[in-house]
Amino acid sequence: MTNLLALTRMRVRLALRNKMFFFFSIVMPLGFFFLYSAVFAKSVPQKVQYLLGPVLGLNVMGSFWGLSATLVSFREQGILRRFHVTPATATDMLVSSILANYALTFPTTITELLLAKFVFHVPGLGDLLSVFLLISIGTTSFGSLGLVIASVTNTMQETQVLNQLLWLPLIFLSGATIPFTYLSSLVQQIALFLPATYLVSGLKRAIVDGHGPEKLLLALGSLTAWFLLTLFLSSQLFRWEPEARISKKAKLYVVATAIPFLLLGLWENKYGRVIAEEKVAIKRLEQADRAERRAKQKDKQQNPDAPDQDDSDQEH
Amino acid sequence: MANPVLQVENLTKRYGDVHAVRGISFEVAEGEVFGLLGPNGAGKTSTIEILEGLRDADGGRVSVCGFDPKTQSGELKREIGAALQSTALPEKLKVIEALDLFAGFYQRRRNKEDLLKRFGLVEKRTAFYGQLSGGQKQRLAMAIALINDPKVVFLDEPTAGLDPQVRREIYDVIEELRRDKKTIVLTTHYIEEAERLCDRVAIVDHGQIIAQGTPRELKQASADKTRIEVRLAREESEETLRTLEGVNDCRAVNGNYVLHCQRPPQAIVSLVKHLEAQSNELVSLEISTPSLEDVFIELTGRRLRD
Numbered sequence: 001m002t003n004l005l006a007l008t009r010m011r012v013r014l015a016l017r018n019k020m021f022f023f024f025s026i027v028m029p030l031g032f033f034f035l036y037s038a039v040f041a042k043s044v045p046q047k048v049q050y051l052l053g054p055v056l057g058l059n060v061m062g063s064f065w066g067l068s069a070t071l072v073s074f075r076e077q078g079i080l081r082r083f084h085v086t087p088a089t090a091t092d093m094l095v096s097s098i099l100a101n102y103a104l105t106f107p108t109t110i111t112e113l114l115l116a117k118f119v120f121h122v123p124g125l126g127d128l129l130s131v132f133l134l135i136s137i138g139t140t141s142f143g144s145l146g147l148v149i150a151s152v153t154n155t156m157q158e159t160q161v162l163n164q165l166l167w168l169p170l171i172f173l174s175g176a177t178i179p180f181t182y183l184s185s186l187v188q189q190i191a192l193f194l195p196a197t198y199l200v201s202g203l204k205r206a207i208v209d210g211h212g213p214e215k216l217l218l219a220l221g222s223l224t225a226w227f228l229l230t231l232f233l234s235s236q237l238f239r240w241e242p243e244a245r246i247s248k249k250a251k252l253y254v255v256a257t258a259i260p261f262l263l264l265g266l267w268e269n270k271y272g273r274v275i276a277e278e279k280v281a282i283k284r285l286e287q288a289d290r291a292e293r294r295a296k297q298k299d300k301q302q303n304p305d306a307p308d309q310d311d312s313d314q315e316h
Numbered sequence: 317m318a319n320p321v322l323q324v325e326n327l328t329k330r331y332g333d334v335h336a337v338r339g340i341s342f343e344v345a346e347g348e349v350f351g352l353l354g355p356n357g358a359g360k361t362s363t364i365e366i367l368e369g370l371r372d373a374d375g376g377r378v379s380v381c382g383f384d385p386k387t388q389s390g391e392l393k394r395e396i397g398a399a400l401q402s403t404a405l406p407e408k409l410k411v412i413e414a415l416d417l418f419a420g421f422y423q424r425r426r427n428k429e430d431l432l433k434r435f436g437l438v439e440k441r442t443a444f445y446g447q448l449s450g451g452q453k454q455r456l457a458m459a460i461a462l463i464n465d466p467k468v469v470f471l472d473e474p475t476a477g478l479d480p481q482v483r484r485e486i487y488d489v490i491e492e493l494r495r496d497k498k499t500i501v502l503t504t505h506y507i508e509e510a511e512r513l514c515d516r517v518a519i520v521d522h523g524q525i526i527a528q529g530t531p532r533e534l535k536q537a538s539a540d541k542t543r544i545e546v547r548l549a550r551e552e553s554e555e556t557l558r559t560l561e562g563v564n565d566c567r568a569v570n571g572n573y574v575l576h577c578q579r580p581p582q583a584i585v586s587l588v589k590h591l592e593a594q595s596n597e598l599v600s601l602e603i604s605t606p607s608l609e610d611v612f613i614e615l616t617g618r619r620l621r622d
Contacts, residue, residue, distance in 0.1 A: 006420025010409065017408040078403040085368050085398045086421040087390060240370075242402075 003092040004099070007083075011070070011100030024066060026108060029059040033112045037120050046288050049122040050281070053203035054176040056109055056131075060138040061170055061196055063101050065163050067146030071097060072159045075150070076242050084240040094147050094234055101143040102136070109135050130206035130213050133220055138199045141227035145257070148230050151237035152254045154245055170196040175204075180278045188275055193258075193265030195226050201274050208281055218264075218274075225260045233257055317343045321468055321499050322350075322367065327376035329362050336362040338523035339376070344468075344516075347497035349490070351514035353504055353608070359523035360503035361401055364472050367501065368398050381467050394422060397466030399457040401473050407446030411437055411456055414445060415463060422464035431459040435489065451482035458489060469493065471502040475509060487512060507608045519612060526615050534611050543606040544575040544583065549597035561586040567613070576606065576614075 015021040036055045041047035071093075074080045083093065113131070116122045125131060149166070153159040171177050173187060174196030180188065191197045202219030205211040213220060233253055237246065268274055320343040329337040337359040344350040352360040365371045367380050369389035378385055383392040405414050415428045432438045435455040440448060448456065454474060461469055474490065475483040483506075490513050493500060504510055510517045511531045518528040527534055557566040557573060562582035566575050577583035580603060591598055 002420050006417050010406070010413070010417050013413065014406050014408050074406070078400070079406060081370065082400060082403045082405065084370055085393060085396070085400065086418060087393045088421050089390075 003086075003088045004096050007088065007092055007096035008099045008103070011096060012103055015066075015070075015100065015104050021066060021104070024062065025104060029055075029062065029108050030111070032058055033115065037116065041120075043120055044289075044292070045121045045123055046285065046292075048116055048120040049124070050204065050208055050285050052112070052116050052122065052125075052207050054200055055112060056135060056203050057138070057174065057176045057196065057200040058171060059105065059109055059112065060135055060199065061142050061167075061174075061176070063105055063139050063142040064146030064149060065167065067097055067101050067143050068149040068153075068159050068163060069156070071147065071150035072153060072156050075239065076156060078242055080240045081242070090235055090238040090240075094144075094231065094238065097147060098140050098143045098231075101146075102139050105139045106135070109139075124207075124210070126207035126210045127212045130211055130216050131203065133213055134199065134202050134206060134216070134223075137220060137223045137227060138203075141195065141223045141230065144227050144230035144234060147234035148237070148254055148257055151234050151239065152246055152250065170194060173197065175200045175278070179282060180275070181282045189269050192268040192272065192274060193261050195223060195261050197274065198222050198261075198264070201278060204281060205277060209277075218268075222260055222264050226257065229260060230257050317345050319346055320344060321346050321381060322501065323377070323379045324363070324367070325377040327363060327366065327378060328374050329359070329366060329371065330374055336523055337366075337373075340518075340520070340523070340525055341376075342518050342525065342528060344499060344501060346499055348515045349494050349498075349500045349502065349513055351502050351504060351510040351517045352520050353507065353510040353514075353517050353612075354520035355505055358520040360520050361472055363520070364470050364501060364503055365400075368396060368400075368470055369393055370400075394424075394464065395467045396470060397461035397464060397468075398470040399454070399461045399472065399474060401476065403457070405445045405456075407444060409445050410442050411445070411448070412441045414456060414460060418460045418463050424464050426463055426465045428463075431462060434492070435459040436485075449482075450478055451485055454478065454482075454486060455489065458486075462493075468499045468501060471500060473503055473505070475504070475506065483509075507612065511608050517608070519608075519615060521616050527611065531608060534608060535606050542577055542580045543604050543610055544577060544580060545569075545572050545602045545604070546575065546587070547572050547599040547601075548591070549599055550594075552591075552594070552596065556590070557587070560590055563587070565614070574610070576610070 015025070033055050036051045037043065037048045041051050071080075080093065113125055117125055145166075149159060149162050153162055173183070173191040174180075174194055175191070176196065180191065180197075180201070183191065198219040202216050205219075206216060233256060237250055237253060239246065322344040324343070325341050327337055327340045328335075340359070340363055342350070352363060354360050362371065366373045367378060367385060369385035369392050372386055380392055381395040383389075383395070385392050409417070412428065412432070415431065419425045419428065432441055435458060437452065437455060437459065440452060445453070445456070458471070458474070461471070471490070475486050478486065487509070490500070490502070494513065494515075502509075502513065514531065516528070516530050517534060518525045519534070520526070552573070554566045554568055554573070557563060557575065560583065562577050562579045562584075563586070564576045564578060566573055568574075575583060575587070584601070588598065
């Protein structure tokens with residue numbers, strides 16, 4: 001336990017001294033938040049609320065990037081092997097990575113929720129327990145994915161290539177960037193195999209529809225299963241030595257981390273509600289949008305001289 | 317040996333086709349400084365890393381502080397301290413934080429301030445690891461190796477890559493540990509390091525120990541007591557010089573001839589007579605006791621740093 005605390009404290013400390021961390025984990029997520037809220041949602045509270053799930057999802061998913069890079073650089077520089085002569089274990093190294101990542105990501109997500117509430121005046125933050133659980137399990141499971149990536153790649157270059165390869169589908173197919181319903185139905189079906197999709201849609205349901213954890217068992221359960229599997233795999237594949245190479249066969253292990261989502265994707269494609277729920281949410285958003293527009297037009301007709309703040313917001 | 321802290325018996329290790337360690341055996345007593353001396357690639361680091369529990373041996377029996385590094389590495393790691401080769405700490409970690417971090421891994425801890433003082437790092441306590449010089453990094457590595465007041469300290473090439481002055485600084489630190497009766501196992505490819513710091517030395521070559529003993533024993537046993545280095549006006553064959561009365565061995569080294577002899581006066585007389593007969597001349601002559609370097613050359617036929 002003390003090993004874990006000592007290592008976690010070190011990781012947090014190092015991250016706070018790292019400019020890359022500052023940019024990728026604070027500036028960029030908040031940048032996305034303002035881009036989504038002020039530009040894409042045009043500061044319309046209801047739209048900001050709808051996009052809050054995707055924004056938080058991006059932040060949470062980004063975890064794997066920094067974690068894999070840090071662990072690989074520790075291994076390449078021979079820092080890990082120094083820890084290997086101490087009583088610290090592989091589990092200490094892995095779990096402290098996840099804890100530190102959680103401690104570093106959580107404040108940004110809280111900041112985003114507070115900004116949404118008090119700057120963009122969203123109608124509500126939904127079911128807070130669900131939001132908290134999804135953020136927590138999302139951050140830990142995506143962090144754990146980073147640990148698997150660090151374990152299956154031999155050099156920093158390989159790590160970055162794999163990160164890119166995973167990042168792009170995660171953000172484009174999950175509904176975190178392009179609204180899910182805008183994707184072709186084939187792509188939607190593919191997206192149902194991605195953990196990110198369940199994270200993002202779960203967050204939307206929690207925030208927009210106020211679903212409690214009991215209604216989000218699918219997202220919470222699948223992400224938890226994925227977390228346990230990735231953590232187990234990374235502990236099996238963990239390497240202390242820079243020159244230790246991973247066998248080609250072991251790289252296939254990484255495929256195993258996809259198993260819960262393969263099964264879930266098949267099930268969801270056949271019986272699932274994720275796409276349907278998303279369609280309902282979008283329809284409701286469009287209806288609200290139309291209603292608001294109509295209300296405004298009416299307002300304008302009744303009082304043509306009044307300065308119209310909201311309308312100008314919508315134009316830009 | 318009474319109470320050996322460390323026992324190694326017929327240790328072997330291979331990496332694919334490379335047989336890095338081929339049946340190494342030795343024991344280290346409590347309070348002793350034991351050195352593994354040999355050229356790069358001799359198998360020293362593989363041996364020491366097996367003792368530290370970093371690598372698994374392929375064969376043989378190892379006991380460190382009563383633990384088997386392969387099956388009891390958790391217990392073992394609480395009792396040992398190590399300064400590794402090719403390692404680092406995070407650049408943005410401060411000296412005092414590094415000591416704190418490693419102290420966190422052990423129940424038995426030494427006072428950090430004492431360690432800082434002893435290793436000359438008091439002024440650097442808030443400096444980042446990345447800002448330290450090579451010597452300072454090595455001193456920090458040794459301070460960290462001692463943070464749990466270990467029963468055995470492993471120092472793998474503690475002065476490799478450091479300039480001579482910094483190397484002497486590290487020697488002073490190790491000598492202090494030796495006075496404190498710390499049990500130390502160190503590897504080196506510097507003869508003077510082994511000679512100066514170690515109570516006992518094992519000479520390792522091609523994964524085997526080819527000689528073992530105190531530096532004095534090694535020098536006496538293998539090189540025949542006296543070494544005479546001569547410079548001649550004209551070349552002579554090693555073969556002829558070797559046959560002179562009183563001379564046991566002769567090697568040409570850098571244009572000089574190094575004669576090993578048991579009875580120096582007799583050797584000098586016969587050498588001078590021989591040179592007169594050949595109308596050759598003696599330019600210079602130097603008598604010394606053999607160094608470990610001579611021992612190494614004699615045992616392996618090579619210089620240590622070829």
